[in-house]
Amino acid sequence: MIDYSGFFEYLVATKLKDTASVFAERTATALKTMSHGDFERWAAAIEAMPQVLPSRMDFSADAVAIGAANDMDESQQGELKAHLMELHPWRKGPFELFGIHIDTEWRSDLKWARLAGHIDLTDKCVLDIGCGNGYYLYRMLGAGAKAAVGVDPFLLYVMQFHAINKYACENRAAVLPLGVEGVSADCGCFDTVFSMGILYHRREPKPHLDQLCSFLKPGGEVVLETIVLDTSGEELLEPKGRYGKMRNVGAIPSPTLLQQWLVEAGFEAIELVDLTKTTINEQRQTDWMTFESLPDFLDPADDTKTIEGHPAPVRAIITARRKQ
Numbered sequence: 001m002i003d004y005s006g007f008f009e010y011l012v013a014t015k016l017k018d019t020a021s022v023f024a025e026r027t028a029t030a031l032k033t034m035s036h037g038d039f040e041r042w043a044a045a046i047e048a049m050p051q052v053l054p055s056r057m058d059f060s061a062d063a064v065a066i067g068a069a070n071d072m073d074e075s076q077q078g079e080l081k082a083h084l085m086e087l088h089p090w091r092k093g094p095f096e097l098f099g100i101h102i103d104t105e106w107r108s109d110l111k112w113a114r115l116a117g118h119i120d121l122t123d124k125c126v127l128d129i130g131c132g133n134g135y136y137l138y139r140m141l142g143a144g145a146k147a148a149v150g151v152d153p154f155l156l157y158v159m160q161f162h163a164i165n166k167y168a169c170e171n172r173a174a175v176l177p178l179g180v181e182g183v184s185a186d187c188g189c190f191d192t193v194f195s196m197g198i199l200y201h202r203r204e205p206k207p208h209l210d211q212l213c214s215f216l217k218p219g220g221e222v223v224l225e226t227i228v229l230d231t232s233g234e235e236l237l238e239p240k241g242r243y244g245k246m247r248n249v250g251a252i253p254s255p256t257l258l259q260q261w262l263v264e265a266g267f268e269a270i271e272l273v274d275l276t277k278t279t280i281n282e283q284r285q286t287d288w289m290t291f292e293s294l295p296d297f298l299d300p301a302d303d304t305k306t307i308e309g310h311p312a313p314v315r316a317i318i319t320a321r322r323k324q
């Protein structure tokens with residue numbers, strides 16, 4: 001059911017041919033060794049989804065659209081929705097699947113809208129670190145990318161991608177069950193590398209920036225999105241304990257400090273293209289993600305602070321080029 005053969009065959013026909021075999025080997029190893037108590041249930045849900053060919057596909061839409069409502073009868077739609085719900089929680093999206101709106105926790109389309117006008121992915125080979133269920137990979141294809149490689153070690157997100165791709169049948173993109181360590185060090189082959197929502201989870205953020213630089217060809221572009229301190233100086237928050245109820249937040253720099261780190265990592269043409277406070281319009285609980293979300297992470301008396309008293313999340317998007 002988890003079959004990457006078409007994807008790897010496609011990669012061999014691109015400039016990523018030299019790294020395709022490494023990805024294939026590491027993915028095969030991961031598939032043999034990974035385990036999760038819900039895997040069989042998830043796999044059964046995907047297998048049981050109705051076999052229907054979509055009449056339309058739109059990767060440029062805010063809600064990635066696959067199929068039309070009238071491609072299925074009412075019974076099939078109900079069946080499909082029930083199986084998709086087996087893959088709860090859905091974090092990134094939204095998706096529109098045969099008229100079923102998967103209203104994910106994150107309105108990822110809002111982030112993409114803030115970013116899209118600042119990049120050109122035409123015919124680019126792209127890497128997305130910590131890509132989640134692949135929502136952005138489809139948007140990258142919609143923006144003209146030639147190939148979109150996503151890596152994420154969380155098996156649920158891998159399975160969500162395969163559920164969507166059961167109907168999209170898209171060989172130009174895939175979510176591989178790998179962490180960033182699964183990417184060949186110093187491969188220097190990607191035109192664009194995305195790291196969105198990853199840096200602040202690193203106890204040592206600078207080595208992550210070094211990794212991103214090493215994955216890019218000279219002159220290639222990084223797109224970095226992370227929580228920052230909304231200050232003008234070179235400041236750094238290293239939360240003791242939790243941040244917004246998250247245990248794994250290591251370092252939150254100011255934009256100025258983050259740009260300095262990028263210079264040290266070997267980047268130039270560094271540009272802060274967006275700075276936006278995260279709101280409950282963008283991250284919230286839905287029927288497709290019923291656990292705690294942003295409203296639960298903020299101080300109920302002061303939404304400028306997390307529940308622990310830290311500055312509430314402000315997210316920056318920075319683009320930069322690897323030096324030639």
